[in-house]
Amino acid sequence: MLSLPRLVVSALSGAVVAVQALSLSDVCTTAYASAAVPAADFLPGITIDASSVITSLVTNSTNSNDWYISEYISYCNVTIAYSHNGIADDLVHVSFWVPEPDKFENRYVTTGGSGLSINAGAVSNPTGIIVGAVSGYTDGGFGTFDSSWDEVFLLANDTINWQSVYMMGYQAHWELATLGKEFTKNFFNVSEKVYSYYQACSEGGREGWSQLQRFADLFDGATIGAPALRYGQQQVNHLTAAVTEQTLGYYPPTCELEKIVNLTIAFCDPLDGKTDGVVSRSDLCKLQFDVNSIIGETYYCAASSGSSFTPGKRQVGGGSTTPEQNGTITAQAAELAQTLWDGLHDSNGKRTYIYYQPGADFGDADTTYNSETGEWEASITGLGGQWVAQFLQLKQVDNLSTLDNVTYDTLKEWMIYGMQKYGDSLQTTAPDVSAFANGGGKVIHVHGEQDPSIPAASSIRYYESVRNVMFPNATFNASTESMDDFYRLFLVPGGAHCGVNTDQPDGGWPATTLQTIIEWVENGVAPTTLNNTGTAAPSLCKWPLRPLWSNNGTSFDCVYDQASWDSWMYDFDAYTTPVY
Numbered sequence: 001m002l003s004l005p006r007l008v009v010s011a012l013s014g015a016v017v018a019v020q021a022l023s024l025s026d027v028c029t030t031a032y033a034s035a036a037v038p039a040a041d042f043l044p045g046i047t048i049d050a051s052s053v054i055t056s057l058v059t060n061s062t063n064s065n066d067w068y069i070s071e072y073i074s075y076c077n078v079t080i081a082y083s084h085n086g087i088a089d090d091l092v093h094v095s096f097w098v099p100e101p102d103k104f105e106n107r108y109v110t111t112g113g114s115g116l117s118i119n120a121g122a123v124s125n126p127t128g129i130i131v132g133a134v135s136g137y138t139d140g141g142f143g144t145f146d147s148s149w150d151e152v153f154l155l156a157n158d159t160i161n162w163q164s165v166y167m168m169g170y171q172a173h174w175e176l177a178t179l180g181k182e183f184t185k186n187f188f189n190v191s192e193k194v195y196s197y198y199q200a201c202s203e204g205g206r207e208g209w210s211q212l213q214r215f216a217d218l219f220d221g222a223t224i225g226a227p228a229l230r231y232g233q234q235q236v237n238h239l240t241a242a243v244t245e246q247t248l249g250y251y252p253p254t255c256e257l258e259k260i261v262n263l264t265i266a267f268c269d270p271l272d273g274k275t276d277g278v279v280s281r282s283d284l285c286k287l288q289f290d291v292n293s294i295i296g297e298t299y300y301c302a303a304s305s306g307s308s309f310t311p312g313k314r315q316v317g318g319g320s321t322t323p324e325q326n327g328t329i330t331a332q333a334a335e336l337a338q339t340l341w342d343g344l345h346d347s348n349g350k351r352t353y354i355y356y357q358p359g360a361d362f363g364d365a366d367t368t369y370n371s372e373t374g375e376w377e378a379s380i381t382g383l384g385g386q387w388v389a390q391f392l393q394l395k396q397v398d399n400l401s402t403l404d405n406v407t408y409d410t411l412k413e414w415m416i417y418g419m420q421k422y423g424d425s426l427q428t429t430a431p432d433v434s435a436f437a438n439g440g441g442k443v444i445h446v447h448g449e450q451d452p453s454i455p456a457a458s459s460i461r462y463y464e465s466v467r468n469v470m471f472p473n474a475t476f477n478a479s480t481e482s483m484d485d486f487y488r489l490f491l492v493p494g495g496a497h498c499g500v501n502t503d504q505p506d507g508g509w510p511a512t513t514l515q516t517i518i519e520w521v522e523n524g525v526a527p528t529t530l531n532n533t534g535t536a537a538p539s540l541c542k543w544p545l546r547p548l549w550s551n552n553g554t555s556f557d558c559v560y561d562q563a564s565w566d567s568w569m570y571d572f573d574a575y576t577t578p579v580y
Helices: 006-020 030-036 126-130 162-188 205-214 233-235 240-248 253-271 282-288 331-342 382-392 408-421 434-438 455-469 476-484 513-523 564-567
Strands: 045-060 073-084 092-097 106-109 133-138 155-156 193-201 223-224 298-301 313-315 325-328 368-370 375-377 379-381 441-449 487-492 529-531 539-541 546-552 555-559
Touching: 006 162, 030 045, 030 162, 030 441, 045 233, 073 126, 073 162, 073 223, 073 233, 092 126, 092 331, 106 126, 106 162, 106 487, 126 193, 162 193, 162 205, 193 205, 193 513, 223 282, 223 331, 223 382, 223 513, 233 382, 233 408, 240 379, 253 282, 253 298, 253 325, 253 546, 282 325, 379 382, 382 487, 408 546, 441 539, 476 487, 476 564, 513 529
Parallel strands: 106 133, 106 193, 193 223, 223 441, 441 487
Antiparallel strands: 045 073, 073 092, 092 133, 298 325, 313 379, 368 375, 529 539, 546 555
């Protein structure tokens, strides 16, 4: 590698020092930020509007998020607009939060979105400022930073806005990071190398993998949580619970489901060797807990007044209050729980997809009380219903109107259709990431073990797909060691979807994962375990090792358990093509 002449290095270092000597208010001006904007034709195919630059000084701000330890931060918010050449009415906005000059650590961080939003904005972006980075997010060209993808997905019924699909799928984040790194270099007058990182969860986790799979040198490191991989399967899977209730002909009161969750946690909590209110070994739970053993257990929930509306669900019933619930767990409810834990199978008994681990909330199975009929009825989750109605059936509606005649086979057909239709944009399961690995990239992947929205086994399946595809001829131990060079997966005991579980709060969440990936990338310190905020699990075990306490809960180890490992492996034999 050629080195820069000493005088040039000295000049560059002097430029950095000169910028860092300035105050945040000195640099947070339209004139200063505009001078750092990349040239109008920096990226082929797009035009950057230098006149669009807006700056806003923010001081002593604080926010709360499970992904970072909250602290007061000051930054300059710089927004820039650009357009894609040849596309009418196209406009994309990006926001770069610039840290105080004396706290800049030669880093750039991209943060991603959640649900159908391509960014999480002010909730996620502080993570970059905290580590001394310019922190960026994008609106994807969807209108504003508060706009979501579904608002622009259809041009009309049956007509897809394919530009929005590819922007959501991967293109917007590549443009954001490419612009962000160049903007950072220009703003702080740094040399060629700026360390670049990514952090996000859920849809944002999928967005992160979309970059690592396609653009080997875009990021040096990424911290990715509970990614919404296998978009075709993942979104439809939210309908599995309601269709199972319909198939079994039983719609449990919400209190009955809550009781099953609580009793499951109570039984499975000590299976890791310590009773601490957290299910740390949901694999052992799946192997040992017999849901039929709790048939007849009593439950009680007080009446609640007001609307019975459940966020994200289309309400079928017309009731406005939820009555007092007093009963015992039925055989039908136990059968429902076990059927869900077993995962979706088609009419031939072939596996179509996976479900959440025992101990996770049964949110997708929540029913609605109809005060007019006095019955509990199905509730169609918006996550699944909107996907099918809008993104598969291409209608400008936000949910399915009914699940009549929808069977397990219907769900499988929808999964296959979505996988094929968006295979090059949203599926995001390419298992060969050797270009990223060979380029020195590092990724830490985390997933809450009791995630009730994206199955924890989804992340394990992707990890194992990468291991098997990239190291097909190596032994299990050798291939796992090779994975450790660039990719480490950690399950969070008791963790919910992208954060702390209110049912198992002592499980915590790893709040310094970005700092950990920075240590790995910049200093070569690879994490054997991952620091965690939970008192029940202060350290997270690296897959395939699992937590185990001994000596009456005083000694902690990360161990390999073959039966437990096997419980996470699934054969998707309902498909004729591989589902990674």
